[in-house]
Each structure stands twice: as structure tokens, then as C-alpha cells.
Amino acid sequence: MSMEKITVVKVGGKIVEDEQSLNQLLTDFNKIEGNKILVHGGGRSATKLAERLGVETKMVDGRRITDDAMLEVVTMVYGGLVNKRIVAALQARSVNALGMTGADMNILLSDKRPVKTVDYGWVGDVKQANGGALAKLINEGVVPVIAPLTHDGMGHILNTNADTMAGETAKALAEHFEVTLVYCFEKEGVLRDENDDNSVIPEITRELYASLKEDGIVVGGMIPKLDNSFATLDAGVKEVIITKASNLCDLTRGTHVK
């Protein structure tokens, strides 16, 4: 018996916090056939709420330092406002959405990041994903909507990178489903020329990736994204697609990592 398919979609905070782009995203997400999961970010809206509350946003190398006050903010914004808005909007489209953090049903357990040169505070690095619990829900027709928060199993919520959560979720589901992982971002895909949206590289293999790095075509934030993508393939995920959110209804577009 061949395994059922599932599509794990990760979208950034930028798309989900604007009502118009969120509605478009959910309409497109709704068109994806079969089993699916949405993992969302929520960065800017947390910064906005923090500002209104007089909580200082501290970043080191683009990563948020999560002290007690900031943990409250991200728990409210990611786990409450953003997550529940998406759930209600999907239910209005007859998608049986269930909002979750990693703490809910213990689906994603993390270690609090150890303090080395930087103390990131209440930030988690995923150590275990509970694919079995998610698979049961999915087999009942539930569509999990996952906020970028995990827990440490000792009662603490941890702020967690949404890309990593999507990757770990996809890997944990590979035992139960044929998994396609879709990273949505602001560009059409991995570009040969970052200023030319027509220069999408349609397929990246390990060999091509090595030469793209050597030639300086793949640089910066795209390197961890692609490293992460190959790691999920190693763990049994069938395909990773890096594409624009507006391409969700046509997954033949974008960059296919194989």
C-alpha cells in the first residue's frame, strides 16, 4: 500500500498579519488537495505589540532575544492573535483547522537554547516532534495550524523558529505520509539573479547546490534554508519547494529541492 500524501506549508509572519494577503493565502491553501498542515510565523506583529507595551525588541544577528516580557508578547501574538485568526478564517472556508503550539498534545518538544556568547532567553531548539499524534489528527481530517512556539516539557513555552518547526514537523510525518514541504517567502523561488524574478532555478540537487554556493549565487539567508531542506530530504521528506506564497495554487512553480 502506498502512503498518503501530505503538504506542509510554512508561511512567514508578513503574509499572515496583513488581512488581504492572509485571505489570499488561505484561499490558495484551501485549494491544496488532500492532507495538509500550515506552519506560520508572526514576527512583525510581535514587534508592534511589544512597542505598544513598551517592551524593548532586542535582536542579535536577526534573532529575537526572548526575555520574560517578550515571551508574554510572542505567546499572545503567535499563539493567540495570529493563530486564532487563521483558524477562524479557515473554518469559514470549511477547512477543519486546529490551532496548535508545540505544547499542545506535546507535538514539538524543545530544549531551551543554552547560553554561549549570547543569552537568547526563552528560545527553543526542537529536539522531538510527535509525528504519531499529528498523523492521528490528520487521518481524522483535521488541518493543524501551528504557531512558532514549543515547550520544554517542564511548563515553559519557548519561542521557536517557524522554518525549523516546519522542517521538524515534515521530518516527523515522513514515517506516516509522503511529505512535500513548501517554504513560502517573498520571491518566486531561489533566483540566479536576486533582482530578476524570472531567474528562478526550477530544481536544485545536492550537486547543483554545491556549485551554486561555490559560484556565489546562493548566499546569505538562503544557505540555512537550503541546508535545512536537504536535511529534511535526508530524513525521508520527498520534496521541498521554495516559492512565493501566491504560487501555492500551482506548486509546479518555484524551486524544487530534490
Next chain:
Amino acid sequence: MSMEKITVVKVGGKIVEDEQSLNQLLTDFNKIEGNKILVHGGGRSATKLAERLGVETKMVDGRRITDDAMLEVVTMVYGGLVNKRIVAALQARSVNALGMTGADMNILLSDKRPVKTVDYGWVGDVKQANGGALAKLINEGVVPVIAPLTHDGMGHILNTNADTMAGETAKALAEHFEVTLVYCFEKEGVLRDENDDNSVIPEITRELYASLKEDGIVVGGMIPKLDNSFATLDAGVKEVIITKASNLCDLTRGTHVK
């Protein structure tokens, strides 16, 4: 075959927003054997956040007016901060908690309250509870933790009374389980003398309730609570217990409505 039992516990916001009383509550809740659900309020913490954000809290007859800004606040506080803290704390006690609002898996669908003399804003009156979806989760060993928010099926979150949500949840589960509904509040139970915690009325039947009302012993906010309790009994709930949260580990105490 006799039906399995379930205990539906409702606790107010006051208990869950203080770390010490929350921890005591969850330790006691953990001791309840068998299937269980926790429905929580969250009143004061929403008011506090609203204050910090400069959002005005408007109350009419003790009920919160929920405009756009206040809806954001309650979605963040009830659905995010309070709910996820409870979930993480229960997971730390090896309880397989799943935080939900009425929108999640469409478990509680409401109508936005019609505007009569007062416009309550984004406030919902429950019209349908999905006992089947909850029963499936419970039969898998999941412990739902429900925040006082529902949805209208058209994409809107609605602020909803936690007592009502607990009652509607209990009623919907009566088809699947033998349900005990426990309302926790600050007193030992329904008291003959409100200043004497030793004057708990151990059992209230319909007949006794009628005479207690006549004699002016049951007054004020206790009347809707008891009316609500008898309505759930009419709908198949086996027993309603009104008690102090600290009595959760001994449900022979408090007032038993039968």
C-alpha cells in the same frame, strides 16, 4: 455497555492568572481520574493588558463590551497567554493537554449577539457544540483546555462567557459520556449564609431551589448559575457541582445540583 465518565471543570480567570493558585489548581485537576476537560476564564488579565495598551474597558451589567480593539486583547490573552500557559503546565504534569477555542475543530459555534438596547460588540452566544469532535479527542486520551472564545463560522472570533461554554460543552458530551460538570468559584459552594463558609448546602434539587429563591437565600449571580445548571441536567448531564477550586481533589464537597 455503560458509558464512560467525564468531568468538565470550569475555573475562573482569577485562579488561572495567579501562578501559585494556577499550579495548585492543575495539581488538583491532574488528580481527577478518567476523562476530563478544563474550561477557563481570563477576565482580569484581559483588563490589565487593555490598560497597558490604552484600550478602554467598558462594562454593562458586569459584561464586557468587545469592540475591535478589545477583541484583539481577549484573543491574545484568553487564546494565547492564559490558554498556552495552562497547556504547558499540564504537559509538565504528563497530562496530554490540547488548548482550543470554539473555532478550533469548530467545537463551539456562536451567533454574534444581536444589538438590542446594548451593542456588546464581538460577543457570541453559543448555538452549537460539536460533541462528536470532542469525544473523539477524549477517546484518544487528549484533555481539551478550552478558552472563552468561539467563532461565528464566517471568520470572526467571538468573546464568550466561560460558564456558558462549560455548560454547552457538558451538554454536547452527554450523548457520549456520563458527564459531571464542576463550576469552581471562590466559595465552598452555595451557602445558606454568604458570610459563613460552613453553611454549604450539600445538595440542591429543583424543589429546594424554588424554596431557596422564595426565601431570598439564593440571590444575584447565583441564580443564572443554578438556572444554567438545571438546564444542563435537562439536557442529559448527570450532575453539576458548585465548589471551591481547592476542593477539586474531593468532589464529595461543595453543592451538588441534581
